[in-house]
Amino acid sequence: MGAVDPSPPCPDPQVAAWLQDLRARSRLSSDEIAELRDHLEEGLARSIRDGVHPHQAFAIAIESLGDVEQLIPEFERNRTMKRSMPVRVAALALATLPIAIAGWSVGFSPLAHLPSFLLVSGMIATGLVASFGRQAVGGAFRATSGDAEPVDADVARAVFRRGYQLSWAAGVLGVLFGVVSVLTELSDPAQLGPALAMAISSILYGALFAEVGFRNLEHWVPMAVRVGRIA
Amino acid sequence: MSEKQNANRSLVAASSIPLVLAILARGESYGYEIIQTVRARSGGALEWNEGMLYPVLHRLERDRLVQSRWGKSESGRRRRYYHITTAGRAALADERSQWNQVHSALESLCEGESSWAL
Numbered sequence: 001m002g003a004v005d006p007s008p009p010c011p012d013p014q015v016a017a018w019l020q021d022l023r024a025r026s027r028l029s030s031d032e033i034a035e036l037r038d039h040l041e042e043g044l045a046r047s048i049r050d051g052v053h054p055h056q057a058f059a060i061a062i063e064s065l066g067d068v069e070q071l072i073p074e075f076e077r078n079r080t081m082k083r084s085m086p087v088r089v090a091a092l093a094l095a096t097l098p099i100a101i102a103g104w105s106v107g108f109s110p111l112a113h114l115p116s117f118l119l120v121s122g123m124i125a126t127g128l129v130a131s132f133g134r135q136a137v138g139g140a141f142r143a144t145s146g147d148a149e150p151v152d153a154d155v156a157r158a159v160f161r162r163g164y165q166l167s168w169a170a171g172v173l174g175v176l177f178g179v180v181s182v183l184t185e186l187s188d189p190a191q192l193g194p195a196l197a198m199a200i201s202s203i204l205y206g207a208l209f210a211e212v213g214f215r216n217l218e219h220w221v222p223m224a225v226r227v228g229r230i231a
Numbered sequence: 232m233s234e235k236q237n238a239n240r241s242l243v244a245a246s247s248i249p250l251v252l253a254i255l256a257r258g259e260s261y262g263y264e265i266i267q268t269v270r271a272r273s274g275g276a277l278e279w280n281e282g283m284l285y286p287v288l289h290r291l292e293r294d295r296l297v298q299s300r301w302g303k304s305e306s307g308r309r310r311r312y313y314h315i316t317t318a319g320r321a322a323l324a325d326e327r328s329q330w331n332q333v334h335s336a337l338e339s340l341c342e343g344e345s346s347w348a349l
Contacts, residue, residue: 031301035311038261038311039281043281071283074283075286
């Protein structure tokens with residue numbers, strides 16, 4: 001859709017101010033704002049034709065739009081959903097590239113620390129299954145690809161949000177274990193290395209799972225039940 | 232009607248996409264008009280959070296069930312008009328047959344029930 005010549009300025013100062021505010025606190029595109037503006041002004045004109053006072057007509061028009069705090073993320077999520085699967089995978093790969101390069105330059109061994117990886121991933125998996133059950137967790141991961149709806153989209157998003165929290169929690173716990181064992185092994189310098197490795201790599205894995213993994217997965221859940229909010 | 236019977240939320244949500252497609256199958260339209268049509272046709276039983284229609288329309292466009300173009304309203308505002316695609320018509324036919332199946336199952340069961348009741 002090509003841009004057409006701009007609309008005349010908003011005749012109603014309240015609508016203009018409201019849209020400006022919306023624009024300031026969201027990332028809605030000018031097309032999306034224009035569409036909402038058309039909607040508001042149309043509703044306003046109709047109310048006024050029906051004999052409603054302009055002030056009240058504005059309140060009615062805003063009210064019938066629904067909760068704006070819910071509306072903004074719907075517009076924005078819709079936009080992230082526009083990215084196709086290959087683009088998302090490429091974006092993820094790009095995000096992990098610097099980590100891979102950093103890992104390469106110091107030699108992979110310090111970053112690939114199996115015990116802390118197992119600790120972090122084990123805690124996340126156990127926590128998720130304990131909270132939601134195996135079926136819901138499996139379904140949530142399947143829900144990120146394709147239009148199949150193995151679980152309710154709200155459940156899937158809840159799974160990933162919990163996964164995000166659990167990832168950071170597991171990372172921090174790993175640090176705690178590592179530091180505690182550093183302190184208990186202070187007399188034996190040979191034990192200090194592994195304990196510190198545990199501390200540092202757990203938080204790294206926790207951060208990666210949380211920020212690169214679950215945070216993105218949440219946005220991959222299809223719109224499926226999101227239209228539920230129309231009601 | 233003194234007491235307006237509103238449809239429950241999940242029913243309203245589930246019916247939003249077939250209704251939008253059905254309206255667009257009758258001809259090009261835009262957000263405000265779509266909402267007015269739904270309200271009029273349902274006798275006010277289907278009340279939408281109006282703003283939420285737009286993400287739904289954008290999603291339908293992404294799924295290539297509808298297409299949009301920018302035009303002008305009578306007063307010269309930019310207005311986005313939507314029309315249905317061939318894929319959209321197929322999706323509508325599919326939705327319709329599913330709703331009809333539910334409807335006829337429900338009706339046949341309820342007819343049976345009223346004859347037991349008295």
